[in-house]
Amino acid sequence: GQSLEQPSEVTAVEGAIVQINCTYQTSGFYGLSWYQQHDGGAPTFLSYNGLDGLEETGRFSSFLSRSDSYGYLLLQELQMKDSASYFCAPRGTNAGKSTFGDGTTLTVKP
Amino acid sequence: DAGITQSPRHKVTETGTPVTLRCHQTENHRYMYWYRQDPGHGLRLIHYSYGVKDTDKGEVSDGYSVSRSKTEDFLLTLESATSSQTSVYFCAHHGESITGELFFGEGSRLTVL
Secondary structure (H helix, E strand, O other): OOEEEOOOEEEEEOOOOEEEEEEEEOOOOOEEEEEEEOOOOOOEEEEEEOOOEEEEEOOEEEEEEOOOOEEEEEEOOOOHHHOEEEEEEEEOOOHHHOOOOOOEEEEEEO | OOOEEEEOOEEEEOOOOOEEEEEEEOOOOOOEEEEEEOOOOOEEEEEEEEEOOEEEEOOOOOOEEEEEEEOOEEEEEEOOOOHHHOEEEEEEEEOOOOOOOEEEOOOEEEEEO
8 A cells, every 4th residue: 555654743943954754655656756835825846856865956955765765855944934834745657646645834933 | 837727716616516627728738637635634636637538537536527628628527516525626737857846726725515
């Protein structure tokens, strides 16, 4: 079967660093994507890892370890606007058939 | 901008009535998807399309049907709406990038009373 685990809530202060972990069990794994969703909005793509290792995009980085079925999203220099839900989404060859977990709600405090 | 327009954006209807949600795109995307998102949860795939008249079921397709008679429009129909179908519905597409980045519409919030 398929399973996906990420923390339900994380709280941090402005300027801090936060890591959101994701463990998955899915058949036909091809890569791991991360999406951000602000309250009432549509999900937006943040990052993708097709290979093991770290991908960096500005303040955000994402990591994947295929052997451990594990990944994380690292957010640095947190800003208030980073308060949102973050979803890890393992995918097969069809990106549209990604599995979305229940997400992690990040609250950034002053 | 995802290049997707969803309509209606908000709808309230009664149990047992038919409902059609429309996803319109003007960028000739081949792959289109319909998801639903319930409060506090992630997205679940309802149906998807690989092209005109080429559709398939996702993980939560019961109670839903889709049609794609032309590239621009991907319609999601609830033949007889139930309260359990109260949700936010998102249409999405992805391009040919290796990342498989999904681009979502703004969502259609459906309430079934």
